[in-house]
Amino acid sequence: KAGVTQTPRYLIKTRGQQVTLSCSPISGHRSVSWYQQTPGQGLQFLFEYFSETQRNKGNFPGRFSGRQFSNSRSEMNVSTLELGDSALYLCASSSRTGSYNEQFFGPGTRLTVL
């Protein structure tokens, strides 16, 4: 079974731009969660989607949004980028909703904001 894939792996943007990251879950998994990883704040939960519905959301500003498609693929969008948005963005998939279920992580997208 193929693992979780994230595209692109690396991205460089400038302040004020917007960015869209993509995540393809493991086949059959309907839950996709997004996380932000930075040296200062560590790993922080962004949101979870299950069957195209947002099930949970972390404490991030509205500039961070996401969606999930009928094939369970998910996208995350960040608008009006700030320098502090530079981070590794990780996506994880699971067969069921809820963080207590085992999640399978992708390799991440490293976003650099200049």
Next chain:
Amino acid sequence: AQSVTQLGSHVSVSEGALVLLRCNYSSSVPPYLFWYVQYPNQGLQLLLKYTSAATLVKGINGFEAEFKKSETSFHLTKPSAHMSDAAEYFCAVIPMNRDDKIIFGKGTRLHILP
């Protein structure tokens, strides 16, 4: 607020020696607890999780963790370190409330000395 604390951002052990990575949580009610490992340039992988079934939890790659309610701890151990264990380890907690948001510790980077 619920939190999880990992003592030591870096831990070095000799190959063959005991590995002990410390994790303490703050919660009035025993939560779900997890240990994840992250190898360089990869996403996270679940090592083990505690869900109140047993206080001693065995995970993959020879790791285990013991839940101690009186100490609010969930330390990770492995009897004999291998070079391949060099990675970053994250303790995580899901408080037993309606929130269901996973909270990660800051991580401990494990170095294995030859």
